[in-house]
Amino acid sequence: MAFELPKLGYDYAALEPHIDARTMEIHYTKHHQAYVNNLNTAIAGTEWEQKSLEDIMANVSKLSAAVRNNGGGHYNHTLYWTVMGPNKGGSPKGDLLEAINQTFGSFDKFKELFTQAGMTRFGSGWAWLVKVGNELKITSTPNQDNPMMDIAEVKGLPLLGADVWEHAYYLKYQNRRNEYLAAFWNVVNWDEVERRFKRT
Amino acid sequence: MPFELPKLPYAADALQPHISKQTIDFHYGKHHQAYVNNLNNLIPGTRFENATLEQMIREADGGIFNNAAQVWNHTFYFESFSPAGPREPNDALATAINETFGSFAAFKEQFTKSALTLFGSGWAWLVKNREGKLEIVQESNAGNPLKSGHTPLLTCDVWEHAYYLDYQNKRPDYLLAYWNVLDWDVIGKRF
Ligand SMILES: [Fe+2]
Ligand SMILES: [Fe+2]
Numbered sequence: 303m304a305f306e307l308p309k310l311g312y313d314y315a316a317l318e319p320h321i322d323a324r325t326m327e328i329h330y331t332k333h334h335q336a337y338v339n340n341l342n343t344a345i346a347g348t349e350w351e352q353k354s355l356e357d358i359m360a361n362v363s364k365l366s367a368a369v370r371n372n373g374g375g376h377y378n379h380t381l382y383w384t385v386m387g388p389n390k391g392g393s394p395k396g397d398l399l400e401a402i403n404q405t406f407g408s409f410d411k412f413k414e415l416f417t418q419a420g421m422t423r424f425g426s427g428w429a430w431l432v433k434v435g436n437e438l439k440i441t442s443t444p445n446q447d448n449p450m451m452d453i454a455e456v457k458g459l460p461l462l463g464a465d466v467w468e469h470a471y472y473l474k475y476q477n478r479r480n481e482y483l484a485a486f487w488n489v490v491n492w493d494e495v496e497r498r499f500k501r502t
Numbered sequence: 503m504p505f506e507l508p509k510l511p512y513a514a515d516a517l518q519p520h521i522s523k524q525t526i527d528f529h530y531g532k533h534h535q536a537y538v539n540n541l542n543n544l545i546p547g548t549r550f551e552n553a554t555l556e557q558m559i560r561e562a563d564g565g566i567f568n569n570a571a572q573v574w575n576h577t578f579y580f581e582s583f584s585p586a587g588p589r590e591p592n593d594a595l596a597t598a599i600n601e602t603f604g605s606f607a608a609f610k611e612q613f614t615k616s617a618l619t620l621f622g623s624g625w626a627w628l629v630k631n632r633e634g635k636l637e638i639v640q641e642s643n644a645g646n647p648l649k650s651g652h653t654p655l656l657t658c659d660v661w662e663h664a665y666y667l668d669y670q671n672k673r674p675d676y677l678l679a680y681w682n683v684l685d686w687d688v689i690g691k692r693f
Contacts, residue, residue: 332671425623425643445622468662
């Protein structure tokens with residue numbers, strides 16, 4: 303079964319003005335689609351065609367750079383689209399908010415540290431909130447690596463991810479990654495982040 | 503003496519339509535300038551306070567390496583361009599390219615492939631290696647071939663900021679346009 307581009311749960315313009323429609327369309331239909339296509343090419347005719355994306359992530363150390371890069375690209379973008387949404391933003395609630403407060407001191411402090419992870423990732427990559435066992439951690443990865451990969455420095459379940467490749471923000475924010483990361487909080491879908499947090 | 507952003511040897515709109523004025527304004531005016539500023543903020547009080555960019559590229563790591571190399575790489579990149587050319591190598595460099603790669607067309611194909619297959623942010627380089635032979639190398643992020651003892655001759659910035667406003671995800675289109683703005687007199691002098 304070849305991997306497929308997942309449906310986007312909202313229109314390209316739905317995250318305006320924080321993320322513009324043109325960026326969404328190119329990001330989803332070109333970049334994400336290319337990762338899906340290249341992943342399928344990279345695993346064609348191998349046993350990995352039958353495996354889940356999570357399985358592939360857990361074994362990237364044994365696989366080619368093409369599988370690592372494109373498999374990661376597919377996983378990361380799939381997560382990214384679902385942890386954002388229209389009319390979202392605000393703050394987390396319940397157990398997740400409590401865990402964030404306990405780990406980072408406050409929701410504001412968490413946002414500050416997550417933003418810092420995104421700002422200090424030199425080149426292309428991702429900032430993450432990760433569940434490691436029962437703990438929360440903030441980390442960042444280069445290129446399309448992610449915390450699901452067996453080669454990751456911080457391994458765990460990613461709950462929230464911000465794409466800091468320049469393609470994620472250049473048409474609207476150009477060199478101002480800080481403005482993109484500030485705008486990102488207005489579109490975070492905390493219900494989805496919480497759903498991932500409660501996953502066992 | 504703090505480092506300064508070197509002057510561009512042409513107007514910001516001089517490379518149109520291949521590289522837009524808007525791209526030059528951001529790439530040179532914002533990104534290149536930011537690397538200069540960051541470096542000037544990072545080095546006071548370190549052993550690199552009076553170092554050259556080349557020394558920092560060879561010896562530093564972390565933020566000082568990243569910003570010093572990015573200052574050097576961007577200066578080298580922007581200086582390779584001119585509105586008028588010539589668009590093909592001449593003299594000794596032309597001979598060396600033909601000997602190493604078979605032809606200028608074959609060289610362009612291999613260099614383009616190197617630039618297109620570099621995953622993430624980075625630079626494709628034509629270098630003269632320690633044996634004096636031409637070689638194409640890829641470097642991620644701020645990577646610079648001086649660090650491994652090569653002499654850089656030509657580079658192509660494939661960070662998305664170099665082409666996203668003009669070509670978006672179409673890095674191959676940027677690479678096609680790239681050959682139309684190179685000045686092979688400048689590149690030949692480096693050889
Ligand atoms: Fe992306
Ligand atoms: Fe650049």
